[in-house]
Amino acid sequence: MPLFLSHHGICSQCVQNIPKFNKVCHQCCLPHSLSTDICYRCRAKKPYWDELIAVSEYVNPLKKLIHHLKFYNKIELSTALARLMFLAWYQRREIDALIKPDLVTCVPLHHFRYWSRGFNQAELLAKPIARWLDCEFYPYLLSRTSNVQDQKKLSLTERIANVEKLFICHQNLSHKSVMLIDDIVTTGNTINAISQQLKNCGATSVYVVCLCRTVL
Template sequence: MLSIPALCWLCRLPLRMAQHGLCNGCLRQLPVLPELCPRCGLPARADQVCGRCLQRPPPWQQLICVSGYQPPLSHWVHQLKFCRATALRVMLARLLLLKWLAMRRCYGLPRPDIIFSVPLHQRRHWRRGYNQASLLAQPLARWLSCDYREGISRVRQAAVQHELSASARKKNLRGAFQLEIPVEGRHILLIDDVVTTGSTVAEISRMLQAAGAASVQIGCLCRTL
């Protein structure tokens, strides 16, 4: 029986390494990010922390994103999140790995001791059948030779974040998360699929910092710019 070759998700040509999902040619054609602040991930002069972060630094040390919320990444995120296209997980996690490695070369990021994913409430997780952030975090932890732990739980179901304003998002998340394992002195990488206002990752980061984490990095596929 002949096997059907895996196809690249963009050009639809056969892939030599099926698990990568993208050939090198298509990888080079992904949208180029503008210059971003390495701390908050918003537009700024390259290699410099922006004025926003100097005045009011976010409760994490670095934010790593693959792309702005634009095609093709936004389309793939939507498929992964809402269309059960879980076969995308390894390709998307690899893009996040490549971006993390590039940031490490530029800024000397510490290798994480633990990778967490932003949790879903139990009811929402049950309805969807999986946590898309967890699907990204698991292969990333394997490639970075660190622990993946489901040590953060969402103890209060809140309104859907993308339906709220920035100020309402902050109020919506107060007391929504609980840390279940010790993190004192550990370097943490927190994974989400999309960071918009940053309210969710900020709430979790504050909790991790209060528990004594040595540093918190945020990794996401898309950052709303």
């Protein structure tokens, strides 16, 4: 279909037809049936981040678009996908009165994977979001300490051990609120390890925004 604004990349009709979440926890973005915004899992074991906002579950059409972006070098998709993430954040802001972050950063790739792929998809998504928010963008705020195994090939226990002491934050974040961008959140172990580092460096709050949240 023709686009009124070509850089949006996805028309309003298709945006409306993207599969939507029903009731999800505002902290982990997983389905729950309590009357409160926070689920029993996050009450029992609170993650280090403060809120997680996702556009959709890890299903088509976003699943297919993410694959095209990451594995087929269709980087022209990044602005359209970033816009979906920004709209999801803005809708949550209208409901929860979220504050605008002081800075935006992204989940880093190990340099070997960066060299092989040629880009960090999370960085491509984060850059326009930071511009639309008119706040500072720190793509290299974090780094990976080693080239660990691919998370998607590991069990839950192995995933947790895989990310321990994996990330380093390179800046004092005292009195700063941070928006952390990633493409897919599966178990949450990676963003939890990063959020712990950000909080250890003084961040007052960490809001995670992703395209897809895998419902386990």
